[in-house]
Amino acid sequence: MKEKLKQSVDMNDFKRTLNAYDFTYKAEKAIREMISSDAFQDMSAENTLNVLLSEMNKVPFHDYLKRYLYKQAEMTESFRSIPDSIWVSILEDAFEENSAPHSFEPTSTKWHATIKSWLKADRVKRDTVFLLGFGLRMSAKDVSEMLTKAINEEDFDWNNPRELIFHFCYEKELPYSYAHQLLQKLDEMQENVSDVSIKMEVVPHTEEELLLRLRQLKTMGNTESLNSGCRQCFMELYERCRKRVAEIYRSEEEEKPEKDRRTWSAEDITASDMERMLCSGVPHNEAGNLIKADRSVLHQHFEAFRPSRQHLDGILRGKLQPDRYDLITLMFFLHSENEKMEECERFKRFVTETNQVLASCRMRYLYPAHPYEAFIMVCMLSPCPLTHYGDVIEMSYT
Numbered sequence: 001m002k003e004k005l006k007q008s009v010d011m012n013d014f015k016r017t018l019n020a021y022d023f024t025y026k027a028e029k030a031i032r033e034m035i036s037s038d039a040f041q042d043m044s045a046e047n048t049l050n051v052l053l054s055e056m057n058k059v060p061f062h063d064y065l066k067r068y069l070y071k072q073a074e075m076t077e078s079f080r081s082i083p084d085s086i087w088v089s090i091l092e093d094a095f096e097e098n099s100a101p102h103s104f105e106p107t108s109t110k111w112h113a114t115i116k117s118w119l120k121a122d123r124v125k126r127d128t129v130f131l132l133g134f135g136l137r138m139s140a141k142d143v144s145e146m147l148t149k150a151i152n153e154e155d156f157d158w159n160n161p162r163e164l165i166f167h168f169c170y171e172k173e174l175p176y177s178y179a180h181q182l183l184q185k186l187d188e189m190q191e192n193v194s195d196v197s198i199k200m201e202v203v204p205h206t207e208e209e210l211l212l213r214l215r216q217l218k219t220m221g222n223t224e225s226l227n228s229g230c231r232q233c234f235m236e237l238y239e240r241c242r243k244r245v246a247e248i249y250r251s252e253e254e255e256k257p258e259k260d261r262r263t264w265s266a267e268d269i270t271a272s273d274m275e276r277m278l279c280s281g282v283p284h285n286e287a288g289n290l291i292k293a294d295r296s297v298l299h300q301h302f303e304a305f306r307p308s309r310q311h312l313d314g315i316l317r318g319k320l321q322p323d324r325y326d327l328i329t330l331m332f333f334l335h336s337e338n339e340k341m342e343e344c345e346r347f348k349r350f351v352t353e354t355n356q357v358l359a360s361c362r363m364r365y366l367y368p369a370h371p372y373e374a375f376i377m378v379c380m381l382s383p384c385p386l387t388h389y390g391d392v393i394e395m396s397y398t
Contacts, residue, residue: 045388045391045392045394045395046395048375048378048379048388048392049297049298049392049395049396052298052301052371052374052375052392053297053298053301058300058301058303058370058371059150059369060121060122060123061118061121061122061123061124061150061151062118062119062120062121062122064146064149064150065087065118065119065132065150066079066082066119067079068142068146069087069090069091069136070082072136073090084116084119087119088112088115088116088119091115091118091135091136092111092112092115094135094136095135095136098134098136098137098175098176099175099176099177100131100134100135100175100176101131101134101176102114102131103131104127104130104131118132123151124151126147126151126153129143129146129147129150129151130143130163130166132146133146133166133170134169134175134176134179137173138170139170139171139173140156140167140170140171143156143166143167143170144156148363148364148367149364149367149369152303152324152370154230154324154361154362154363155362155363155364156362157362158203158362159217161186161214161217161218162183162186164204164210164213164214164217165179165182165183165186165210165214166179167203168182168204168207168210169182182210182214185211185214186214186218189211189214189215189218190215229360229361229362230321230322230323230327230361230363231315231322233322233327233357233361234315234322234326234327234330237327237330237331237334237357238274238312238316238330239266240330240334241274241277241330241333241334242266242269242273242274243266244333244334244337245266245269245273245274245277246264246265246266246268246269248277248337249262249264249268249269249273250263250264270309271309271310271312271313271316274307274309274312275290275307275308275309275312277333277386278307278329278333279306279307279308279393280386280390280393281389281390281391281392281393281394281395281396282296282306282393282394282397283394283397290306290308291397293306295397295398296393296396296397296398297396297397297398298371298375298393298396301371301372302371302372302375303325303372305325305372307326307329324358324361324363325372327354327357327361327363328354328366328372328373328376329376331350331353331354331357332350332354332376332379332380332385332389333386335349335350335353335354335380335385336379336380336385336386336389337386343380343381343382343383344381346380346385347377347380347381350380351366351377354366375389375392376389379392
């Protein structure tokens with residue numbers, strides 16, 4: 001069984017999901033060691049929790065940025081021995097050489113202080129990555145990876161005119177001054193209904209194609225947002241989960257006397273029912289509510305994510321936007337209930353189908369260097385994924 005599970009991880013082709021930095025390979029190695037251990041074979045939630053805490057710390061933005069600079073500068077000295085002053089100098093010189101702005105908006109913050117804040121930040125805003133894209137003359141691919149891996153956000157939004165312009169400039173190695181000119185053209189651009197019917201590729205390759213695409217987006221009012229596609233995908237998965245929960249409830253009803261049985265349908269399943277399934281390991285307080293998330297030692301590892309009824313209800317009411325964790329968790333629930341399939345086959349199907357879902361929302365594939373996603377994949381390799389998931393979560397609360 002151990003060898004099958006190790007082969008399953010190999011066949012996942014992690015190389016598509018990882019970048020070339022050391023910490024991602026460390027994450028892959030930790031997963032392989034975990035699933036081949038005797039403790040994992042015995043379904044040890046304690047072992048899984050210990051590995052998550054000791055080996056799967058989330059990579060902070062400042063570490064990702066420094067490793068990127070280290071790689072681009074082709075440094076050979078010990079990475080950890082390089083003082084921040086060197087990174088500051090590299091960034092200052094690069095931004096000056098590439099005539100890149102220090103901010104997209106007016107700011108009173110000194111430039112030196114801004115750079116130092118980047119080199120200490122665990123997380124930064126999306127615009128910071130775009131600034132670095134111009135300041136470091138990054139490729140579109142590098143910016144894409146920094147968006148999806150360093151700050152764990154979605155890739156370029158092709159329906160956002162500003163991001164479309166930025167991507168075009170990164171792709172063509174054009175400076176920010178060129179992007180600024182294109183943004184001015186966008187402001188002056190007149191809407192043209194006839195342009196909307198013209199079919200073209202999502203990603204323009206020439207300036208003529210770019211300007212046409214920008215007119216199309218401006219005419220349409222940019223209604224086809226990235227968020228709407230993610231929400232639609234979430235709702236489809238959520239409905240599938242409701243049907244599955246209804247099936248579980250109906251199965252439970254069969255154990256009751258016939259006169260006491262209730263008929264369950266997907267329409268009867270509420271956010272509270274979904275919370276019962278997805279947060280089964282979270283302790284409750286006296287009022288019957290989940291105890292605070294920060295009581296878990298995995299709180300920071302999982303970026304405070306948990307599919308509580310309040311969180312799910314917020315998405316259903318349109319007050320919150322679903323994110324990749326929501327999609328991954330719903331896919332995990334659907335696949336964890338497939339008891340007829342062997343662990344390795346179930347794992348490979350989960351990875352393949354989840355990556356398809358994420359790609360359809362323009363999100364990166366499952367990323368084993370992120371603690372929550374590594375945790376989900378490890379649970380999927382256990383004989384009883386949902387039980388293992390709940391046991392680890394329960395143990396994480398102190």
